[in-house]
Amino acid sequence: MSSTAKRGLWMGVGALLLVVLGWWGWQRFRPYAFHGTVLQSAEPAPDFTLMSADGPVSLSDFRGKIVLLYFGYTFCPDVCPTTLFEVQRTMELLGEDADEVQLIMISVDPLRDTPERLKEYVQYFHPSFIGVTGSDEEIAQVATQYGIYYQKHEGTPATGYLVDHTATITVIDREGYVKLIFPYGTPAEDMAADLEYLIKH
Amino acid sequence: MTRRAFALFLLVGAWLALTLAACQKAQGPNIEISDAWGRPSPKVATAGAFYMKIRNTGSEDDALIGGESPACGTVELHESFKTPEGAMGMRPVEGGKIVIPAGETVELKMGGLHIMCIDKKVDFKPGTTVQLTLHFEKSGDIPVELEIRQPMK
Numbered sequence: 001m002s003s004t005a006k007r008g009l010w011m012g013v014g015a016l017l018l019v020v021l022g023w024w025g026w027q028r029f030r031p032y033a034f035h036g037t038v039l040q041s042a043e044p045a046p047d048f049t050l051m052s053a054d055g056p057v058s059l060s061d062f063r064g065k066i067v068l069l070y071f072g073y074t075f076c077p078d079v080c081p082t083t084l085f086e087v088q089r090t091m092e093l094l095g096e097d098a099d100e101v102q103l104i105m106i107s108v109d110p111l112r113d114t115p116e117r118l119k120e121y122v123q124y125f126h127p128s129f130i131g132v133t134g135s136d137e138e139i140a141q142v143a144t145q146y147g148i149y150y151q152k153h154e155g156t157p158a159t160g161y162l163v164d165h166t167a168t169i170t171v172i173d174r175e176g177y178v179k180l181i182f183p184y185g186t187p188a189e190d191m192a193a194d195l196e197y198l199i200k201h
Numbered sequence: 202m203t204r205r206a207f208a209l210f211l212l213v214g215a216w217l218a219l220t221l222a223a224c225q226k227a228q229g230p231n232i233e234i235s236d237a238w239g240r241p242s243p244k245v246a247t248a249g250a251f252y253m254k255i256r257n258t259g260s261e262d263d264a265l266i267g268g269e270s271p272a273c274g275t276v277e278l279h280e281s282f283k284t285p286e287g288a289m290g291m292r293p294v295e296g297g298k299i300v301i302p303a304g305e306t307v308e309l310k311m312g313g314l315h316i317m318c319i320d321k322k323v324d325f326k327p328g329t330t331v332q333l334t335l336h337f338e339k340s341g342d343i344p345v346e347l348e349i350r351q352p353m354k
Contacts, residue, residue: 164290
């Protein structure tokens with residue numbers, strides 16, 4: 001082939017190499033993109049002390065671990081088990097690193113959810129899960145602090161009242177700051193990837 | 202007419218009658234239930250949810266109007282939904298029935314329509330089955346055997 005053609009060929013190869021290198025560099029060095037919604041809270045996550053079947057539990061008890069806060073109730077047949085199952089799968093995906101993660105379920109139905117009932121319910125999903133409850137005032141205070149909406153409303157005579165509630169998972173990092181929110185329906189793979197990042201950094 | 206001819210005549214007549222009867226049956230709804238399952242849960246969880254696919258291969262609409270199970274005090278039809286505040290809620294289905302249009306499949310699944318097992322009487326253990334009788338507006342009672350298992354992922 002002619003010398004110009006040869007030069008053109010080498011330039012083409014060079015350009016291709018640059019593109020490939022650039023793409024690889026971008027993949028390797030770009031900042032991690034969280035799946036969950038990132039929050040930059042200036043204040044540490046508010047501490048609380050609520051009652052579990054094994055005694056009082058405070059958020060500060062778990063400083064150094066990553067805490068997942070979920071507000072729900074044991075009477076909820078669909079949304080709550082669905083979410084807790086996703087967290088159970090997340091723990092499985094994390095393998096050994098699951099020891100760094102603590103799920104706390106806070107009941108939005110303190111009237112019907114006793115600490116014992118909560119314990120049996122959450123531990124059905126994972127032995128490390130903790131369920132807590134408190135007085136109406138205590139629950140209302142923590143929910144407000146974490147921006148969680150919940151509302152009792154009439155069901156049927158058979159169901160009794162039902163509680164609408166924000167079904168997100170709030171992620172508190174090792175330093176005690178709210179870092180992420182996982183919307184309802186976030187798959188375990190996404191949660192595990194985000195938590196893995198928080199564990200390693 | 203000979204005896205043989207007469208016998209043949211009867212046979213053809215009977216076949217015709219049966220075929221016509223079968224044709225009649227094809228009119229109306231035809232409900233098929235598949236992939237019926239419930240999540241494992243301990244007795245302390247007094248409400249459970251059942252999910253399934255309901256297919257109507259017939260020529261008329263039908264509707265699921267209720268159900269019964271020895272494992273549940275009461276069976277009701279509910280759906281999960283997102284409230285205006287962005288919270289998740291649950292409510293009985295509108296009109297108390299789930300319409301299964303002719304030729305379509307309605308899926309009862311997590312986060313949506315489901316059959317609620319209220320006042321659950323037993324542990325739902327994985328690998329076991331639960332008997333459920335579904336009541337349909339036109340098709341009447343249809344028995345279903347639900348598999349207790351983890352959600353497929």
